[in-house]
Amino acid sequence: xxxxxxxxxxxxxxxxxxxxxxxxxxxxxxxxxxxxxxxxxxxxxxxxxxxxxxxxxxxxxxxxxxxxxxxxxxxxxxxxxxxxxxxxxxxxxxxxxxxxxxxxxxxxxxxxxxxxxxxxxxxxxxxxxxxxxxxxxxxxxxxxxxxxxxxxxxxxxxxxxxx
Numbered sequence: 632x633x634x635x636x637x638x639x640x641x642x643x644x645x646x647x648x649x650x651x652x653x654x655x656x657x658x659x660x661x662x663x664x665x666x667x668x669x670x671x672x673x674x675x676x677x678x679x680x681x682x683x684x685x686x687x688x689x690x691x692x693x694x695x696x697x698x699x700x701x702x703x704x705x706x707x708x709x710x711x712x713x714x715x716x717x718x719x720x721x722x723x724x725x726x727x728x729x730x731x732x733x734x735x736x737x738x739x740x741x742x743x744x745x746x747x748x749x750x751x752x753x754x755x756x757x758x759x760x761x762x763x764x765x766x767x768x769x770x771x772x773x774x775x776x777x778x779x780x781x782x783x784x785x786x787x788x789x790x791x792x793x794x
Contacts, residue, residue: 638725638790640687644678647781657748658710663739667782670699674709676734679786681716687790688720713755725790727756731764732786737779741767
């Protein structure tokens with residue numbers, strides 16, 4: 632069976648706020664009195680993107696590769712997770728062509744940190760920063776995200792066949 636020359640993936644992740652944790656989003660440390668709770672550094676932006684990449688090539692999600700009961704994953708830098716997703720996609724002949732990410736956060740304000748996230752992500756997935764779209768929005772004070780109980784991220788990626 633012929634494989635199409637491209638694949639599309641979607642990922643989602645959500646973490647609640649926690650005290651005494653650094654807030655890391657898109658590989659960027661954000662000044663905040665609260666971080667996100669998770670086994671790794673809880674970077675929901677990178678987690679969503681890694682799941683999008685893995686999903687695009689029909690591989691299991693990041694929980695399969697980095698289980699939350701594995702002590703080696705405790706406080707892991709999520710950049711390692713994203714690098715692994717990119718590596719697994721390459722093994723089956725695909726590479727990232729472009730990415731679009733939406734962060735949902737009532738607080739803190741993220742607009743000034745988006746360029747840094749874009750640079751970090753483009754470096755990790757080996758594409759030009761102009762091929763990474765990243766934006767932040769609020770949840771209009773609706774639901775748990777609107778009450779600023781945590782942060783969520785959606786990521787979509789297009790993968791194309793490697794040469």
